[in-house]
Amino acid sequence: MNAPEPQPSPITLPISTSALRAALGRFATGVAIITCRDAAGVAVGLTANSFASLSLDPPLVLWSLRKASPSVVAFGEASGFTVNVLAESQIDLSRRFASSSITDKFAEGAWRDGERGAPHLIGAAAVFECESFSQQDAGDHVLYIGRVLRLEDSGLAPLVFHGGRYHLLGEIL
Secondary structure, three states, X not given: OOOOOOOOOOOOOOOOHXXXXXXXXXXXXXXXXXXXXXXXXXXXXXXXXXXXXXXXXOEEEEEEEEOOOOOHHHHHHOOEEEEEEOEHHHHHHHHHHHOOOOOOHHHOOOEXXXXXXXXXXXXXXXXXXXXXXXXXXXXXXXXXXXXXEEEEEOOOOEOEEEOOEEEOOOOOO
């Protein structure tokens, strides 16, 4: 009987913010613009790659937002939100909504109000209109869970984020 081959030991780094961010960047994600209306009815939106499915029954999705974000109050008070999953052609909108220096983010792109009032991006890869289901404090972020009330799926290829950069979806393997 042969002895098992020794396995390489995993490389462990101190869990610094930069090391954690770099390791998390190895997980490819889609890119979404999450929108809502604040208490005064003003459109609020931001770019996020923290979006994920949570449950099929009931239909739940989740995303998170840094507690220090100026948008945290608007999303915390909103009765719902819309997740606009960006298509590959919408990279400029992703950058626009990620910028803190642009005041009227909705001046670009084709927008309409969804059934619950939150801005809905026309031409997105997918759109999920949600009512607020739950909010959880989680470290330096707030986790938002929404019940999907309405969705659209355009069939367009999504914009992908990996390793701190945007990517196009590759060939199917």
